Amino acid sequence: MSDVTEISQYEQNQNFNKITTFIHSGRYTSLLRLAGELAATIKGRPIRALDVGCGPGTAVGPLLSAHDVDYTGIDISTKYLDAARRTHGHRPNCRFVQADAADPSHYQPDSADIVFALETLEHIPEGAVVRIVENVCRIVRPKLFVVTVPVEVGPAVWIKNGGSALMGYHRGSGNLRETFWAGLYQMDRIPTHTVWHIGFDWRWLAQTIRHNAPIREVTSLPFAWLPRWLAPNMLIVAEPQKAQRGSGIAP
Numbered sequence: 001m002s003d004v005t006e007i008s009q010y011e012q013n014q015n016f017n018k019i020t021t022f023i024h025s026g027r028y029t030s031l032l033r034l035a036g037e038l039a040a041t042i043k044g045r046p047i048r049a050l051d052v053g054c055g056p057g058t059a060v061g062p063l064l065s066a067h068d069v070d071y072t073g074i075d076i077s078t079k080y081l082d083a084a085r086r087t088h089g090h091r092p093n094c095r096f097v098q099a100d101a102a103d104p105s106h107y108q109p110d111s112a113d114i115v116f117a118l119e120t121l122e123h124i125p126e127g128a129v130v131r132i133v134e135n136v137c138r139i140v141r142p143k144l145f146v147v148t149v150p151v152e153v154g155p156a157v158w159i160k161n162g163g164s165a166l167m168g169y170h171r172g173s174g175n176l177r178e179t180f181w182a183g184l185y186q187m188d189r190i191p192t193h194t195v196w197h198i199g200f201d202w203r204w205l206a207q208t209i210r211h212n213a214p215i216r217e218v219t220s221l222p223f224a225w226l227p228r229w230l231a232p233n234m235l236i237v238a239e240p241q242k243a244q245r246g247s248g249i250a251p
Helices: 003-014 018-041 060-066 078-088 126-140 155-167 176-183 202-210
Strands: 047-052 069-075 094-098 114-118 144-150 215-221 233-238
Touching: 018 047, 018 060, 018 114, 018 144, 018 215, 018 233, 047 126, 060 069, 060 078, 069 078, 078 094, 114 126, 126 202, 144 202, 155 176, 202 215, 202 233
Parallel strands: 047 069, 047 114, 069 094, 114 144
Antiparallel strands: 144 233, 215 233
């Protein structure tokens, strides 16, 4: 598969039909809401934003169109970065950098007001995710650390995988047996999480973030009123600047 085809497939998956488009849009709606909160408190300069795992730049357009932002996107994939630069490289205050997000040398203290990782951390091995969370919360220490991830445990995964199968939409979230056990929270009965959706547990991620910064918000997406066991996706918002400096542990 060529790079262009793979990127096109990624975009088609997000917009497979009106249902998938709506579900995926929740992350951008949440990001714009939170950026708007920051914009109301930051005067005289743009919001400094760091996008971890920016991919082909799907968050750039909505964010820069809505707010005054100095944006940096990082990704380890050259093909995604090339696509992002082709689409958004002309924008002022917008740059894309190839970097391993788990490497602390790529981070500068107090360099961003908001750091976000939208539908990214479920595609990274858990050991590296721990390093990324530590880098953001202990080195950068932004006002807000915003994460969205899919729910791949509990009854929600039965609904998601069953509905996707009926639509002909492949989620890469496990076969029938694996879906059954994930829906019962029996994670020891399915393969260990690697870089696919299968085996990913958002609750583990929330706890990892909680060990490094106070969590302000855990919200179901696309609707906050959905119970977590039915939500397709979760939004986690932490406030690293409120953590005790140096320890990585919230006071």
